[in-house]
Amino acid sequence: MSGFPSFDYRNASLYGESIRLDRIAGEFGTPCYVYSRAALVAAYREFDAAFAGRDHLVCYAVKANSNLAILNLFARLGSGFDIVSGGELRRVMKAGGDPQKVVFSGVGKRPDEMRAALDAGILCFNVESEAELAVVDRVAGEMNKIAPVSLRVNPDVDAKTHPYISTGLKENKFGIPFDQAEKLYVSSRQFANVRVTGLDCHIGSQLTELGPFVEAGEKILGLLDRLETQGLQIDHLDLGGGLGIRYSGESPPRARDYVAALCKGIGRGSQRILIEPGRALVGNAGILLTRVEYLKHTPHRDFAIVDAAMNDLMRPALYDAYHEILPVTANKGNVKTYQIVGPVCETGDFLGHDRKLALSQGDLLAIMSAGAYGMSMSSNYNTRPRAAEVMVDGDQVHLIRERESVDQLVAGEKFLP
Template sequence: MTTLDYRDRALHLERVALAAVAELFGTPCYVYSRAAIEAAYRAYDSAFGAAAHRVCYAVKANSNLAVLNVLARLGAGFDVVSGGELARVLRAGGKANQVVFSGVGKSTEELCQALAAGIACFNVESAAELERLNQVATELGLRAPVALRVNPDVDAGTHPYISTGLKENKFGIPADDALALYRCAASLPGLRVCGVACHIGAQMTDLAPLREAAGRIAALRLALLAENIAIDHVDLGGGLGIAYRDEVVPSAADYAAAISEPFAGSRVEISIEPGRSIVGPAGVLLTRVEYLKPGAGRNFAIIDAAMNDLLRPALYDAHHAVFPLRQAGGQTKVWELVGPVCESGDFLAHARSLALAEGDVLALRDAGAYGFAMSSNYNTRPRPPEVMVDGDKAYLIRARETLDDLWRGEEMLAN
């Protein structure tokens, strides 16, 4: 759903002029569209029709309480990877029995927290974790619902930093070891085997690897059923990628059909964990041009947002389209959009043709996922505010940090 467009030469998100948001809340500033978030979730939810399914939003993409609450109101489940994310989901109104807990390094404290909350399932990623979870659950007099996250060794064809389904990745249990470890899990008193999980990577725009991974999980499920190990759900990981540049992204309906095909005729519930595709296109990062620094080799536009605000370009060389808030025309030049952080890697966009003047405000598109969630206070820079627009209204959903926020909890030596 496109909620970002120009009206009377002014860039709007839904019916809110982004220039008004920049004036009211300052820059840098993250702004999200409620309508876009809701439409993206509903597209996944409706894609499965009447078939048993669960859409668990990947909280790591954007964990703002208002974003989580919008999704909780729609009946979403949640995929968490830390005790902090679980606490956020519950604080935002999410239901514990709709939460799956993934991640390779769950601590004993986090396992206890999740068991006490009554989550839907632990996606277990190693034999060592399985043993610890069994011990913790047994000591608490509980049985932990578990799925093994199986690494199907399928190449997702994405950036190596976000590939998770190959045997050289840290995630999951090798497919060759899965059956034996399931037998072990089924024998342990503190565990209740209930599912199979996999996740082969993020920013997927090709259905073939997803279809292949689903087929391998379907074959494992049948092998488990043959050994009387009951499986009530399969968790097939993240959702689709998004069109940062010119990627062709399948529809949610085509995605659901592709991953569901190997389970046709069964009553198994299919779970997915989309994050980026729900919130990524819903958000923009607003930033102001502080200085223009043309040069013989490159022209630099020094903006007030930096790598600490949006890490993706520096970390992944990621591309975010850039739009001026006002279509003013004028002579264009090719600019490097760089921030004030003292690092040569502090850039937000390379070689963009823009007509710029100092003081102009720009919007970086598709910044709703892994934007604020990965931000930091590097160079003692307060993190930006977050705003959500709903129709013609804009709401502050996180205040800009102050310097006092940054050093709260720090102490100087007495002498």
């Protein structure tokens, strides 16, 4: 047993649903991202069902994985979407997403992105500063529209996660400081072209304990009471995302316990509840397949040099993140402690340190929990075309993104005259 949904061993071979992963490598090459449709559907339905009839909207955080096939799958399940750029809005629209189920987050929205979102008729802008609120008001006025807005409040709660993905502390760039939020909500009445519809909060990513969510929720509900006392009507509460997944030994809460904690103290007949899960929907639904190109043994360390690299999966280099690495076919050879590294010319190009594996040149490895922030953060560093993406669907395999070519990478470049 691998311990991951939809990816498991049968007769010493690792499968994705009903497909052997070595078959996928043979057909589509490596490195290659592989996703499980069943795992994606099950994750979404678990969140949706957790609300048990309460008025809600699950808004998938597109930044986690923006492949059109994945967006389309979630749209067909009824999902909303949390976007952070105009490009993500275009992806959602192209994938068949309902713009009236889209919330637009992010600290640096440009006027052209605001215009596109207003034209599309999105549900709400999650505004992160007074300066942004003024620009939204101006842009909406120029278009003779009223912009629906929610103010993202920074509750100064320690999410107890990696500092790069903690967003709810007062020193972070995100949101409106908690002690300024009430004043800004009240003063928003002076903007003729915005309508305050919601209250928003997001404290970070890869949280594996409920305590920070509960603490933030209590602060937000206290603020909500004060806003309603001031006569402000808040139609929805956007409680963000951030629920973690299992990479190694973590035991994150189940969706139902997470939702119950978020909704604690909120009456059923009051505001609609929005959440913005990303990693929790796609993280463990995807893996990265890679092949061992060389084994390099030195007096100090043993290296497995694979064909995937930091440009394919940035998280280990960026966050020192841990991903389990499993052999696609169990090898009964001599177990050594390997450094799993890529071909990019950086010492930081590693996918895993100190992994005990029995390896031979040419073996396939599966880097687990790579469905979130894998392909979406990948790059072309060292002029490396980005990987193919494949969806397994029972006993079927669908290519959902072709492997890039070097010709595509250089197509837009021009010589000097």
